[in-house]
Amino acid sequence: MSNPYRHRETVEGWSPPPRPAAAPMNGRYCLLEPLRAGRHAAALFDAYHGNDAVWDYLPYGPFSSLEQYAEWLRSVEGLDDPAFYAIHDNDTGRRGGVAAYLRITPQAGSIEVGHINLAPALQGTRAATEAIYLMMRHAFEAGYRRFEWKCDALNMGSRRAAQRLGFSYEGVFRQATVVKGHNRDTAWFAMIDKEWPALQTAFDSWLDPDNFAADGQQKTRLSDLTKPVRFADDPALAL
DSSP, X not given: OOOTTSSOOOOOSOOOOOOOOSOOEEOSSEEEEEOXXXXXXXXXXXXHTTOGGXXXXXXXXOOSSHHHHHHXXXXXXXXXSSEEEEEEETTTTEEEEEEEEEEEETTTTEEEEEEEEEOTTTTTSHHXXXXXXXXXXXXXXXXXXXXXXXXXXXXXXXXXXHHHTTOEEEEEEEEEEEETTEEEEEEXXXXXXXXXXXXXXXXXXXXXXXXXXXXXXXXXXXXXXXXXXXXOOOGGGGO
């Protein structure tokens, strides 16, 4: 295979994109809304309640009361980095998760998705997948060149999710930080603008209602649709 890094590539006709707007993103299966404590705290706290494991790899939580969780939401609402969104599942009519844009670097054309926290009822649903898709689409349509996903290297669920969604594995940064008194090695994944048209086609195919049986089971897996586009697979997932 030829070395793709032998020549410096000229980037023509590109200018730094705007920062993400604090506006809703609508899909077929979900709605993303800018996170607000007054609007979202009670529903999200209820969705997470009794499922403390969802906080294991996040630098905050779990929260012992609605008041404590609402206070944390107030501390992050309205920030432009990270910019948090609440995820509303249109099938159930309930809010069941959070995701955010972060490390937003318009001058480099780079943006990351993170702080992903899905309540058990939202995990594995079409709404959860579409929520990340909407964030990807918004970023690339705005002009970003690189969309990143990073997670604790021990979080195999997150690593599997990144690969399924079409992110390519880029390595592990050892001793990247300390979270809740524990070392964190960070696994890096990304997709780039050249890959986006093919990945968007993959998502459109997977999200099409015809891809699901009457009981909601998928006919074609998203990972099979994104595999031909991925630049590199995560070797830990092959073990």
